[in-house]
Amino acid sequence: MALTRQLYKQQxxxxxxxxxxxxxxxxxxxxxxxxxxxxERQLAQGRIDxxxxxxxxKAANKRHIREQARVERDRAMEEAIIxxxxxxxxxxxxxxxxxxxxxxLERIKHEKLRDEKMRQQIRxxxxxxxxxxxxxxxxYVQKERTAQMAExxxxxxxxxxxxxxxxxxxxxxxxxxxxxxxxREIIRQQEMVRYKQELERQLEEREINKxxxxxxxxxxxxxxxxxxxxxxxxxxxxxxxxxxxQRATREFIAEFKRKRExxxxxxxxxxxxxxxxxxEFAKAQEQRGEIAKAEKRAREQALDKxxxxxxxxxxxxxxxxEEQELVRQELYLEEQEQAIRRRERDEMEARIxxxxxxxxxxxxxxxxxxxxxxxIKHEEERYRQQLMxxxxxxxxxxxxxAQKRRMKQVEHKRAVDVLLEERRRQMxxxxxxxxxxxxxxxxxxxxxxxxxxxxxxxxxxxxxHRLLGYLPKGVIRDEKDLxxxxxxxxxxxxxxQVNMRNPDGWDNM
Numbered sequence: 001m002a003l004t005r006q007l008y009k010q011q012x013x014x015x016x017x018x019x020x021x022x023x024x025x026x027x028x029x030x031x032x033x034x035x036x037x038x039x040e041r042q043l044a045q046g047r048i049d050x051x052x053x054x055x056x057x058k059a060a061n062k063r064h065i066r067e068q069a070r071v072e073r074d075r076a077m078e079e080a081i082i083x084x085x086x087x088x089x090x091x092x093x094x095x096x097x098x099x100x101x102x103x104x105l106e107r108i109k110h111e112k113l114r115d116e117k118m119r120q121q122i123r124x125x126x127x128x129x130x131x132x133x134x135x136x137x138x139x140y141v142q143k144e145r146t147a148q149m150a151e152x153x154x155x156x157x158x159x160x161x162x163x164x165x166x167x168x169x170x171x172x173x174x175x176x177x178x179x180x181x182x183x184r185e186i187i188r189q190q191e192m193v194r195y196k197q198e199l200e201r202q203l204e205e206r207e208i209n210k211x212x213x214x215x216x217x218x219x220x221x222x223x224x225x226x227x228x229x230x231x232x233x234x235x236x237x238x239x240x241x242x243x244x245x246q247r248a249t250r251e252f253i254a255e256f257k258r259k260r261e262x263x264x265x266x267x268x269x270x271x272x273x274x275x276x277x278x279x280e281f282a283k284a285q286e287q288r289g290e291i292a293k294a295e296k297r298a299r300e301q302a303l304d305k306x307x308x309x310x311x312x313x314x315x316x317x318x319x320x321x322e323e324q325e326l327v328r329q330e331l332y333l334e335e336q337e338q339a340i341r342r343r344e345r346d347e348m349e350a351r352i353x354x355x356x357x358x359x360x361x362x363x364x365x366x367x368x369x370x371x372x373x374x375x376i377k378h379e380e381e382r383y384r385q386q387l388m389x390x391x392x393x394x395x396x397x398x399x400x401x402a403q404k405r406r407m408k409q410v411e412h413k414r415a416v417d418v419l420l421e422e423r424r425r426q427m428x429x430x431x432x433x434x435x436x437x438x439x440x441x442x443x444x445x446x447x448x449x450x451x452x453x454x455x456x457x458x459x460x461x462x463x464x465h466r467l468l469g470y471l472p473k474g475v476i477r478d479e480k481d482l483x484x485x486x487x488x489x490x491x492x493x494x495x496x497q498v499n500m501r502n503p504d505g506w507d508n509m
Contacts, residue, residue, distance in 0.1 A: 119451055126452050127347060132459055135475050138340050139467040146470070152322060457484050465489055469496065 123129055464471065464485050476482065482490040 118448075119455065122448055122451050123455055126448075126455075127351065128452055129455055129459070131344070131347065132456055132475065134340060134343065135472045136459065136463050136467065138337070138472055139463075139470040139475070142472075143467060143470040149326075152326065156322060457481070460485060468492060 460475070460481060461484065464476075468489065476493070482493060485493075
């Protein structure tokens with residue numbers, strides 16, 4: 001567009017070559033300035049347009065973003081609402097499920113508690129379970145009795161072993177004492193020999209000493225005799241000089257010789273007496289040794305006799321105590337068995353009385369039912385008559401003519417039949433309720449029997465393994481009971497040769 005204007009201006013300038021150049025230049029400048037301004041304006045407008053386009057694009061983009069954000073917010077809000085609704089629904093379902101679960105748990109707990117109470121009541125009131133518990137207690141008593149008897153036998157055997165050990169020790173002690181006695185006897189004999197030898201040596205030494213003393217005495221006597229002889233010779237010479245004195249000297253010598261002979265005799269007698277006393281002492285010592293040995297043997301024999309007597313007395317006392325204890329145990333067990341038999345007899349009589357009472361009650365119920373049916377029939381007839389009379393009284397039947405009276409009677413009869421039918425329907429409902437109650441009672445009785453059987457199996461599982469070999473008759477009923485108790489118990493039970501043909505039950509070996 002600017003180029004077109006410039007060409008146009010050049011053509012105009014060519015045409016007006018004679019115009020004023022200044023004006024032309026001014027015009028050109030003005031045009032150029034105008035063009036520049038126009039270009040600037042165009043550029044500014046272009047920039048503005050561009051900026052507007054950019055602004056519009058940005059605005060559109062922002063609007064698009066805002067729209068997307070709004071859509072996203074709406075979608076998120078919708079999703080949040082849906083999620084909240086779902087969560088609320090899930091929470092409601094969870095609460096409902098929790099409530100149902102809590103209700104179910106409460107129901108299960110209540111049923112479990114009711115079942116436990118029922119089981120407890122059945123355990124306390126069931127004759128079968130009490131009888132089984134009684135038999136199990138009897139089995140424990142029998143097992144305890146067997147254990148006590150085995151313990152008694154073991155104690156008795158240990159006592160025998162102890163007695164044998166005591167006897168062996170006593171024999172050993174006796175042998176040892178006898179050996180010591182023999183050793184002491186040997187030592188005593190050796191000491192006696194040494195003592196005798198020493199005594200003989202002492203006697204020999206004493207005899208030697210006596211002989212030496214005698215010889216010394218003789219030597220001294222010889223000396224004395226020599227002296228006496230010399231004196232005698234002097235005296236003899238003196239006596240020769242003096243006869244009178246010699247005669248006196250001879251008398252003295254004769255007296256001296258006599259006394260010397262008497263001394264020798266007395267000395268010999270003294271030595272013989274001393275030897276005799278020594279011999280008697282030795283014999284007495286030997287006799288005392290024999291007496292001591294005899295007394296010791298007597299004491300040992302008396303001690304052995306006392307020990308044997310005491311051992312026999314202890315053995316008799318122990319056997320008497322054991323026999324008394326065994327008698328007491330047997331008496332106690334017999335009393336327990338009698339008590340059990342008496343209790344079983346009483347319970348059997350109670351069951352028989354109960355059955356007779358139930359039979360009597362059933363007969364009375366049947367009789368009562370027949371009487372009640374008859375009474376109901378009579379009552380219905382009386383009721384019918386009363387209603388008919390009442391309706392007749394109400395409508396003054398006697399004042400009506402025959403046709404109306406018959407119609408009224410038919411109407412009354414129809415009403416009476418309706419009332420009777422209603423009464424029969426009520427009676428049928430009552431009868432059905434009685435049947436339902438009887439069926440419910442039978443169902444409860446069946447549950448009771450099932451619980452009794454479960455409790456019986458539970459008692460068997462709890463006690464049968466510990467009482468194998470001591471179970472009374474009737475505790476294990478059949479093969480099914482053995483299956484409940486496991487193969488080990490079953491095999492061991494059969495190994496003990498169970499008598500399955502006993503009509504009262506199995507003989508539990």
